[in-house]
Amino acid sequence: MNFLEERIKRDGIVKPGNVLKVDSFLNHQMDVHLMDQMGEEFKRRFADKPINKVLTIEASGIAIACSVARCLNVPMVFAKKSKSINIEGEMYVAEVESFTHKNTNQVIVSKKFLTPEDHVLIIDDFLANGCALQGLISIVEAAGATVEGLGIAIEKGFQIGGRVIRNLGYRLESLAIVDGMDAETGEIIFREQECVE
Amino acid sequence: MNFLEERIKRDGIVKPGNVLKVDSFLNHQMDVHLMDQMGEEFKRRFADKPINKVLTIEASGIAIACSVARCLNVPMVFAKKSKSINIEGEMYVAEVESFTHKNTNQVIVSKKFLTPEDHVLIIDDFLANGCALQGLISIVEAAGATVEGLGIAIEKGFQIGGRVIRNLGYRLESLAIVDGMDAETGEIIFREQECVE
Numbered sequence A, B: 001m002n003f004l005e006e007r008i009k010r011d012g013i014v015k016p017g018n019v020l021k022v023d024s025f026l027n028h029q030m031d032v033h034l035m036d037q038m039g040e041e042f043k044r045r046f047a048d049k050p051i052n053k054v055l056t057i058e059a060s061g062i063a064i065a066c067s068v069a070r071c072l073n074v075p076m077v078f079a080k081k082s083k084s085i086n087i088e089g090e091m092y093v094a095e096v097e098s099f100t101h102k103n104t105n106q107v108i109v110s111k112k113f114l115t116p117e118d119h120v121l122i123i124d125d126f127l128a129n130g131c132a133l134q135g136l137i138s139i140v141e142a143a144g145a146t147v148e149g150l151g152i153a154i155e156k157g158f159q160i161g162g163r164v165i166r167n168l169g170y171r172l173e174s175l176a177i178v179d180g181m182d183a184e185t186g187e188i189i190f191r192e193q194e195c196v197e
Helices: A003-011 A032-045 A061-072 A131-142 A161-167 B003-011 B032-045 B061-072 B131-142 B161-167
Strands: A013-015 A019-021 A053-057 A076-082 A091-097 A104-110 A119-127 A146-156 A172-181 A188-190 B013-015 B019-021 B053-057 B076-082 B091-097 B104-110 B119-127 B146-156 B172-181 B188-190
Touching: A003 A032, A003 A146, A003 A172, A003 A188, A032 A061, A032 A146, A032 A172, A032 B061, A053 A061, A053 A131, A061 A076, A061 A119, A061 B032, A061 B061, A076 A131, A091 A131, A104 A131, A119 A131, A119 A161, A131 A146, A131 A161, A146 A161, A161 A172, B003 B032, B003 B146, B003 B172, B003 B188, B032 B061, B032 B146, B032 B172, B053 B061, B053 B131, B061 B076, B061 B119, B076 B131, B091 B131, B104 B131, B119 B131, B119 B161, B131 B146, B131 B161, B146 B161, B161 B172
Parallel strands: A053 A076, A053 A119, A119 A146, A146 A172, B053 B076, B053 B119, B119 B146, B146 B172
Antiparallel strands: A013 A019, A076 A104, A091 A104, A172 A188, B013 B019, B076 B104, B091 B104, B172 B188
């Protein structure tokens, strides 16, 4: 197990309905040193890519994306979720339909901060159905920029998002892929991946 | 001028209606090194306080709060904005009325992450009328924890928020206090403060 899998095993809580709560260290209370470990690991995994910008989406992706951007020494941009456009000026907008909530939200990024010269690493904390990530990919493509890859902290391997994004040909690296959970025993089954310190 | 005032003068854009746009480095695209400079400066300013937790509110406060938490070597918690409660379990809720938008939002923090033993530094990117900060203060007080201080990147000194919080007796440190702006000339007037490198 790598450092994130170990932390999930120690502090994650499995709830009925395939819910994995990691709010004590990842998406409500944040362990900043864990963020930095993730930043270093994404830097290592995407070392062959000429990344000059990190893109994430508010809110819980921001902390990890900041650590990645610090490690790569590049700026970070976070997309905003909105029901109505409230950023002045020209922007890229993706209409994102949520599988879970059966509604549509807008994901927006100012055109000032994505150009055809950009080589973008997309970062987020969770990947399940991948709706938000699909919106981020479409925004990078609309800008004429290059998606160099996607880095996720925790992928729910039993949901569709990871498969869709890999099928589309994108390089997707998830630090922990959860293939199953048992709310009664608390057991979490991780997909075997390349061993990482 | 300190480093943040210089950056605001260089890259901030003054718009009519006392709007200061800093989205190229602070709240849409983020300069991570600037975040770290702010983290170090808040650490210096609150060096006399026994802070063991940093609290902010989603979304644009998260990056600065992470840098402060890293410098102080403590965890960071971010409060969630919600129209309806969606965090399972017990939580602290503040009903926050917006002066600007004339509506009410909920600010929520899980009770697991604030206890009477906590000594909290509240961090945010902007202070204008202070509605969100007042909600964060009320949550810390409700938890029986101690507000050791509040650290803000940019305070609009001509709006009421800073005065209210200082009048309540809280230690409030704003790295840049904007006392006036001129959208025609682009001039920004900063309040004179202790000189900082």
